[in-house]
Amino acid sequence: KAGVTQTPRYLIKTRGQQVTLSCSPISGHRSVSWYQQTPGQGLQFLFEYFSETQRNKGNFPGRFSGRQFSNSRSEMNVSTLELGDSALYLCASSLTSLDSGNTIYFGEGSWLTVV
Amino acid sequence: AQSVTQLDSQVPVFEEAPVELRCNYSSSVSVYLFWYVQYPNQGLQLLLKYLSGSTLVKGINGFEAEFNKSQTSFHLRKPSVHISDTAEYFCAVTDTRAGTALIFGKGTTLSVSS
Numbered sequence: 580k581a582g583v584t585q586t587p588r589y590l591i592k593t594r595g596q597q598v599t600l601s602c603s604p605i606s607g608h609r610s611v612s613w614y615q616q617t618p619g620q621g622l623q624f625l626f627e628y629f630s631e632t633q634r635n636k637g638n639f640p641g642r643f644s645g646r647q648f649s650n651s652r653s654e655m656n657v658s659t660l661e662l663g664d665s666a667l668y669l670c671a672s673s674l675t676s677l678d679s680g681n682t683i684y685f686g687e688g689s690w691l692t693v694v
Numbered sequence: 695a696q697s698v699t700q701l702d703s704q705v706p707v708f709e710e711a712p713v714e715l716r717c718n719y720s721s722s723v724s725v726y727l728f729w730y731v732q733y734p735n736q737g738l739q740l741l742l743k744y745l746s747g748s749t750l751v752k753g754i755n756g757f758e759a760e761f762n763k764s765q766t767s768f769h770l771r772k773p774s775v776h777i778s779d780t781a782e783y784f785c786a787v788t789d790t791r792a793g794t795a796l797i798f799g800k801g802t803t804l805s806v807s808s
Binding site for chain 2 (some may be wrong): 583612614616621623624627634635637669671676677678680682683684685686687688
């Protein structure tokens with residue numbers, strides 16, 4: 580079956596702009612979580628959505644937001660982009676929420692460069 | 695709060711040698727533990743996970759890990775590595791609390807040479 584699909588794979592934005600990244604989870608999966616990966620900070624949890632509700636949010640400013648639709652697809656938005664937002668953004672899906680221990684499957688990520 | 699410490703940022707080894715990648719975690723509640731591998735320019739692939747039960751967990755590609763609750767460790771091992779095992783390896787933890795997060799260690803770069 581199809582894996583976790585993230586679009587776009589690569590994008591370049593200018594400081595101050597906003598960006599929306601999309602994630603389609605594995606069919607049947609209801610949990611989607613997002614992560615930021617940078618060389619300096621490593622992999623950091625952004626937030627998890629389960630059944631259209633945000634379950635938890637990591638230590639990121641309010642410029643980072645997300646949502647989940649009824650078909651479990653998710654989007655994350657970053658407003659007023661800063662140079663430090665340049666990163667690989669990874670989406671992951673699992674059958675149920677993170678506290679269940681179900682296997683979490685990752686997409687290949689969206690590479691965001693802010694110039 | 696949960697945290698994960700991967701004790702080695704880089705581990706160089708020769709092909710066919712054994713390897714151990716170390717991971718320690720901190721949590722006040724029951725945990726689930728994972729090891730992921732990331733090849734260049736790719737997402738993360740699950741190697742193995744520990745939920746409960748047997749403390750020795752076997753995963754894909756010949757990897758295994760042992761959960762040690764008293765030492766709060768979950769070290770990853772492989773008896774004989776291949777060049778193709780060169781990648782970055784991440785240890786991660788989540789737990790049984792509603793609204794938990796998946797917390798990653800900083801990663802260990804495994805470099806296998808001939």
